[in-house]
Amino acid sequence: MGPISLVCTVFLAYLLQGSSAVTPVFVQKGDNLMLNLTEVDDLENSVVFWNFNNKSINKDLMLVRWLPGTEPEVSPSYRGRIEFTVKKYWVKLKNLQETDSGIYTGRVMGVVDEQTTQYKVTVQDPVSPVKLTVDSVSSSSDCNLTVTCSTQDSHISSTFTCDAKTCSQEGGERSGVTTSGASLRVYLVNDSITCNHSNQVSWTKDVTKIQDFCPRHHDPKPHSVITALITLLFLIIIAAAGFFCYVLRRRKQKTVSIDNTVYAVPEVEAAAQPLDPTSNSPSSPSTIYSYVEPHTGPMRPTEDKTKTLPESLYASVEKPSRS
Structure with missing residues (x-):
């Protein structure tokens, strides 16, 4: 079978091929898309191509195709928009637009069997910003809020009722x-x-x-916060009282210690009495102190009368002999 007959057989099989399972894919406008082709045993001797929307076998509707032994041939309308990955026969489409939404089919055609991979691609714009507004707030026993959720082209409204603890949405989400x-x-x-x-x-x-709109409403969670704060304050008070008692106790111990201190008081020797030679009392003092009186006798001729006498006079102390 020559190359022309092989190509004719492949295209005929393509035309007769029915639809297969389609994988949905959503792509944001401007992003890229990777088209993955399921591996088969023998791709080198097969015809491989990617087609858009399966409308015909027109070359312009094909993204790319590989004939046996040839380089990939890219459709003129996709030149510059297709990149070939490291894995052969997988392609990347770049900068997809809304007009690129449709069915992408990858086909591997050999003499005996055929393998098909399909993706239903939907290219979407990113959503527009949304705004939530509070239309009304009631002043009854319960706080009722009516809100509106709106976009550039659509809007929906809902009502919420809150008591002192909980809130609910009328009719649910x-x-x-x-x-x-x-x-x-x-x-x-x-x-x-x-x-x-x-x-x-x-x-x-x-x-x-x-x-922000129902001040009377509060989450039960703050109760636990208040309880924690009260507990913390109580612990601080206990710690402060314990520290105060400790300081007071230390001061008391210090005072008692000072009061119990014994200081050594020097003993004053009694005035020296005449030593009784006959006394054998062991308590007799071993040292005799004598009183010193100011000098009252006449001054020596050679001594200057104007000379100031010393303020202190010392007397020699003699140790009495023992009999």
Whole structure:
């Protein structure tokens, strides 16, 4: 079988090929997409190509094709937009736009069998910003809020009722579909109202705290915080009282220690009495002190009368002899 007959056989098999399982893929506008081809045993001797929307076998509707023994041939409309990866026969489409949404088919055609890989690609714009506004707040026993979640082209409203402890959403979570096909939702999470705008490739949200509009409403959680603060204050008081008692006790111990201190008092020797030679009392003093009186006799002729006498006079002390 020549090359021309092989190509004809391949194209005929392509035309007769029915649809296969399609994998949905969502891509944000401007991003890239990798088209992965399932591996087969013998690709070198097969015809491999990627096709867009399966409309015909027109060369312009093919992204790229490989004939046996040839280099890849890229469609003129995709030149500059296709990159070839390290893995052969896998391609990357760059900078996808909304017009690139559709069915992408990868085919491997041999003489005996054929393998097909299909992706349904949807290219989406990122969602627009969303805004949550509070339309009204009631002043009844319960706090009622009516809010509106809006985008550039769509909006939905919902009402919330709060008592002193809990909040609830009337009718449950509200959701809708925008004109662009994105999802718009309003729901309550942890006493916060959330407005969410999302599609398969992006999302954005706006949040409002219920406490900003219902001051009487409070989360039960602060009770635990207050309890913790009271407990902490109580522990601080106990610690301060213990420290005060410790300081007071230390001061008391110091005072008692000072009062119990014994200081040595020098003993004053009694005035010296005439020593009784006959006394054998062992308590007799071994040292005799004598009193010194000022000198009252006449001054020596050679001594200057104007000379100042010394203020202190010392007497020699003699130790009495023992009989």
